[in-house]
Every structure is written in structure tokens, then in C-alpha cells.
Amino acid sequence: MPARTGTRLDPWFSSYAERAHGMRASEIRALFAVASRPEVVSLAGGMPNISGLPMDFLADMSARLLRDRGQEALQYGSGQGEVEMREHIVEVMRYDGVHAHPDDVVVTTGSQQALDLVTEIFIDPGDVVVAEAPSYVGALGVFRAYQADVVHVPMDGDGLIPDALDRTLTALKAAGRRVKMLYTVPNFHNPAGVSMAEERRPQVVEICRRHGVLILEDNPYGLLGFSGDPLPSLKSFDADGVVYLGSFSKTFAPGYRVGWAAAPHAVREKLVLASEAAILSPSRLSQLSISAYLAGYDWYGQVKQFRGEYETRRDAMMSALDEYLPELSWTVPEGGFYTWVTLPPGLDAQAMLPRAVTNLVAYVSGTAFYADGTGHDHMRLSFCYPTPERIREGVRRLAGVIRSEAELVEMFGTTRPADGREPLIDNPSPDQT
């Protein structure tokens, strides 16, 4: 038989779609395989700490669910998600000030799928998504898969800067670009560790409305604030202008893979059709399990316990940074999983990473969170998963790596390349959510 049209290594090389050419496993992926060894302290991961979950309760509940409702739980379900699950989701969203109807909600395979579906229905190749600088690596991966151009807007300690957003949208419009969405993580930002100030929220909503730009509000961490009530969501200011994404991965457990979108009616309809084409229906067993947990357990008490655990870990990281790396600057998160560290002049987080892993500590380079090749001067440190003792040890090791690197810089000049290189965004992995 004659040969195929591809190469020897890949017989289908010349058959791929345009969008697939950007899909490749980066060097970072291989590095993270090393970083997952137990001797390495990973300050890279975004895995929630689920050791506090009531496993006996969950075991009994699962057994009861299969005995009492097994025929239902193990069958195909609704493409939009089970009514019972959507009713619970509406209750959960009330804590963020969102007053939605179960009919507005689409249940997805993690909120990542919701992000994928919204992008699928709105983005043609070359359309612009405006996003915070930096932005969640998994969102950048989705936007790239749909061939969007991401334009970053700066943040400060109070989150996205409204004036900068307004100027960016005006300039993009003047340049004739089609801007479809603002993607934002307003609470306990991944990776920046800051929240959008309360007074900025209606301003951001008004600016997007004025420019005809949909807001994609990604809120996996909103209930994980260490003090005070959750801030009102952007969606609470303009239900028709915002698609809100939520998840049970951080407030309960990621293994069920249940997230959701709450969307304006017409958008919701398209999301359901797109989701049915993609997966037929989300897992009914997962949805009924989570519904039983929410109905039968003090889930909000469990969230409060998670908050306490993450606050203890945040404190451990802050005090370790104070002690071992006082010359650096970082954000002090009031919730969530991450702090965003600025490196001393001349250091390159991406170039330094292999040396850090050799020294048994891992982080995510700032470059993962920019679509434009910048971010070498930052790193994301996560405090969600390791114990406080391990966090302290990880920061101690990191300080040693940074010191050695700084000495090299002093001797030989910067190790940091000019910003704007080919971006090295890897796909999201469990270590980078």
C-alpha cells in the first residue's frame, strides 16, 4: 500500500486542522512529571486539599444512592444537567449575590468545560478576548485552541483596573478588532492572588456593557475567602451581560468533575446544544452524589473548615517568604490558593525552573499566565496542598535557588530574555489548575 500523506513519526501530520498545530506538549510538562516525585515540595499545584472531607459519610451516601436510585443515577441524564443539581447550584450561587433560576444553569464536566463551551460559541479565529494580566493558564489554553487573540489588561492590588480596561477596549475598537469577551477571575485571582475591589465591580460591568463585550466571570474560589462575606459577583450587577462559571472542585471535590455556567437565556440555550454535541450529558451519578452531599451534610460548615486550613497554609507561606526571601515582593491573598511573587531584577522564572526542581522545589513560571510571552519576572506559588511544614521547607529551598541565581546574575548579567518571546503556555494540568 502506498504511504500516507504524513511523516514517518506522524502519518497524519498533514491532515490536522489549523487549530491543532498549536497543540503540543511543552518542556514544562516533562518537568512537572519530575516535580510530582514525593521528595519535591510542589508549590506549583492547584490541587485542593481534600483531606478534611467526611469520607465515611460520603461512602454511606454513595452506597445509599446506588441502592435507592441506582437505575436513575447510572442512566443517561439531561444535557443541561439534572433539575435537582441545578436547584442546589442556584442556592450555592446566592452566597455570591447571584439570583438565578435553575433554568439559567448548565451543568458541565468541571467549570473547564463551561469555559470551553462559552469560547466555542463566541470565538471565531482572530476574535479578541480581553483578560487580566496575568490570567489562568487553563483559560489561555482554551482561547488558544479556538484561535482567539488574547489582549491583557493590567491589574493592581485591587484587581483589574477599570480605566485600563476602558482604554484597551476603545483602542481595540479603533483598530477594527472584534472584541468578544472579558475573561476575569474577580475573587482570589489565579495566579495573582488579589480580588477585584467592590467599587470596581459595577464600573467593570458598565464599561463592558458600553462596549458590547460579554463578561466571562470565572469564580471557583469565591467561597474560600479567609474573612468577611463574599463580595458581590459581577453577574449580580447585570445578569444579561455576564456568563458566570462556578465549580464544586474547590468547595467540595474535583473527582466528580462538576462545574456549571449560569448564562443569559439565549446563551444558555446554545451552551446546552454545544454541550450535548460534546458529551451528550454530564454524569448523572456525579450530580446526584453532589446533590445528596449538599442536602444531607453541613456543606457550608465544611467550606468554613477548608477556609481555616487554607488560611493556616497562607500564613505559613507568608511568614516563610518574610523570613527567607524578605528582599522579594508578593501579593497577600485574602482567600484562594495562590500568591504571585515578583523576582529580583534580572532573574527569569522560566529559566530558573529546572534548577529549582533539581533543588527539590517546584513552582509555575509567570510566563504560563500570559499569552504574549511576558511574565518571566514572576512566579506563582500555591499554598493549597502541602502541609505548613512542607510549605516552609519549600520556600527555604526556593530561597537558596534564588540566591544562587542572583549571584549568577551579578557575575554574568541578566538571565532574563527580552519579554515578548514565543509564549510557552502549557496546557492546564492537575498541577496547574
Next chain:
Amino acid sequence: MPARTGTRLDPWFSSYAERAHGMRASEIRALFAVASRPEVVSLAGGMPNISGLPMDFLADMSARLLRDRGQEALQYGSGQGEVEMREHIVEVMRYDGVHAHPDDVVVTTGSQQALDLVTEIFIDPGDVVVAEAPSYVGALGVFRAYQADVVHVPMDGDGLIPDALDRTLTALKAAGRRVKMLYTVPNFHNPAGVSMAEERRPQVVEICRRHGVLILEDNPYGLLGFSGDPLPSLKSFDADGVVYLGSFSKTFAPGYRVGWAAAPHAVREKLVLASEAAILSPSRLSQLSISAYLAGYDWYGQVKQFRGEYETRRDAMMSALDEYLPELSWTVPEGGFYTWVTLPPGLDAQAMLPRAVTNLVAYVSGTAFYADGTGHDHMRLSFCYPTPERIREGVRRLAGVIRSEAELVEMFGTTRPADGREPLIDNPSPDQT
């Protein structure tokens, strides 16, 4: 604030991507909401009959899994799927003659997601997918979402006709079209109810290889044959030329949403990256649950029990058709869920459907299974879910509807429009899988 760019009914009307314009809920969807009422006998559904599953075993197993390995099961997992699950999948595929390595397998949220991912990485708008006439409605929905042109190739009682495939591929090439894939369901075809004859399989593989066309072999029903061993899969003839899709939805239970793709190495790598962008990782809890079931229960014995149940239902449908509709013709499936019925001249399955539902019986119109607006002269009847008594009653009601319709045709001429109208493919729903 000024108005948005859309309409009053949909503020985002003018913001959607090109691909989203085809996404709309059809009239069929509303009809199926009616058809799901208990008084209607649905011969439309593709829901497996899972009443024979060992619920007590599954309940105990789930409880034990959460008690013993809860921290693992409820955490994020691998984007490719758990090694343990992929090893089991390799064993399951051996029954189809596929000799794959766990590294070749990507676990997905049902095989529907695998179908979506393969299409995502291969199809640019305007590329051609060649598919059997008729084809699975859920695959047509995916191909449409990625703006592929579907070209149908005829089947006969022995499945896809190799000569017709060869001629079609040659003609498309001569016309300068980019043909990327052949999509085929070789075993117990949905909706046609036939299987590709054993001697045709290597011929189809050779033709596709010669034309440089990837084969997407969708095999959810392969283990559900009523007699004899499963026929060798297309992939067993050319591992590098075929992406094989499998599912636990029909051989175990759909509620876990676990399917898979077994792909050539380079394709597998892209599938994993695309899946991570879409959902991060498939449910670890679902994968560990299915692995525990496969390891701890006589799953193949359970498959044999399913076969027996479906054979009984097939027999009930065949004898009811013989008795009530002897003037019609239909396929006699040797496995799977469906028979494909040819209507008397002049009758239109799509136009007749509302009248059938009024008479408390539902089916899927043949038009759902063609991308080109044809199929009015066919209907798909499924025998998987209702009891034999209900199947019999459903066919009896259907016969009444067809008789009335035929009388109308006799009085007023055909109710069937010329083929080639705007196709009315709905998205897959649980009733149409």
C-alpha cells in the same frame, strides 16, 4: 446605558461565532419532551436497559472505594485517564481483536467526547467527512459543530459498500475536496441495524489507506451481538490508520460517562492536549469505580446477560412488525439496539411523527440520520429499553398511525416532500443516542 449589539430576545445575537449559528433547538426537541411521558411507548430512545445491573455489589464497591481510596478518587486525575482504567480498557478491546497499549488510550467523558476531540483536531471548516448513509445523529451533530461537510456513502445488508466508498473518495479528490475521515459504526449500526461483513473490513481499510483518509471507528455496541464472536475491528487491520472509539455506556452503564479513544501515537498526544483544554481531566471517581467493577465482578457474564435481554426485545419487535406491519420492510439486527424501517411509498416519517406521538408512540425520523436532508422514507425503531410487551404495543399503535397516513396518501397523494430539503438534524439527546 446604551443597548447591546443584539436583539431584544438575545442581547448577544450578533456576537456568536460562525459555528454557533447552526446551533438551535429543533421542533423535534419539543416533541421529544412530550414523547417522554409514561403513556407514550418510546421506540425512539437509545437508553440501555440497566435493570440487570448488580446494584448491591455496586453500592458496596462504591462505599469501599471511597473509604479505602477516597483521597485519590475525589482528586483531579490525569488528563489522559488513569493508568489502571486504561489497562482495563486494553483488556476490553482484546475482545474486538484490538491489540493496543495503555499508552495509546485516552479516557473521555463518554465516547461522545472522543468523537468531539477527534473532529476538533482534524476538521477545518469545509473539510469533508465521509459517513455511512444513514449515520449516528450525535456524530452528525459534532461534524456540523466543526463545520465539516458530510458526504454519505450507501450501505446494504452487509454494511458500507467498499466500491461505493472508493468511487466517492476518488470523485471527491477529483473535485479538489479535502477528505479527512471516514466515520463508521461497523457493528450493529446505529440507526441501520446492520454490520459490516467480515470480508469488507480489510477492503475498507485498504481503500482509506490508499486515499490517505483516517478511519474513525465508533464501536459502542460491538460486544452486544446476539450470536457468534465479535467481528474483528477495523483497527485490527491497520493500527495507524484507525482511531477506535469505545464506551462503557452500553456494556455497563452510561451514568459514569466513561468512554475512550485508542489512537495512533501522535494523534493520541494531540487528543490528550485537546481534552485537557476541554475538561482538564475525566472523572477519577468514575474511572476507579469502573475499574473496581471490571476487576471485582464477572463483567463479561453481565454483558452476556444484556445480550440475552436485548435479543428477547429484538425478537419481540421483529414478531410485532411481522404481525402488524407485514407490508413494510426492515433490517433484522444481530445485535445492538435498532432496526431501520422503510416506509410505504409516499409516507414521510418526519411529517408523521407528531401524529404518532398523539397516538402515544414515538420513533426517530430517518431524516435525523442524514446530513443532506434525505431520509424521509425511513424511521429508526429501538428495542433496547421498553419491555417486550410495550414494544409489541408500540408497534401496534405505530401500525395504526401508518395505516391512517397511507389512507391520506391514497386520497390526497404523497405527504413526502422531495428529498434534499433543509436537514432537520437535532442534537443528540438521551432519546437519540
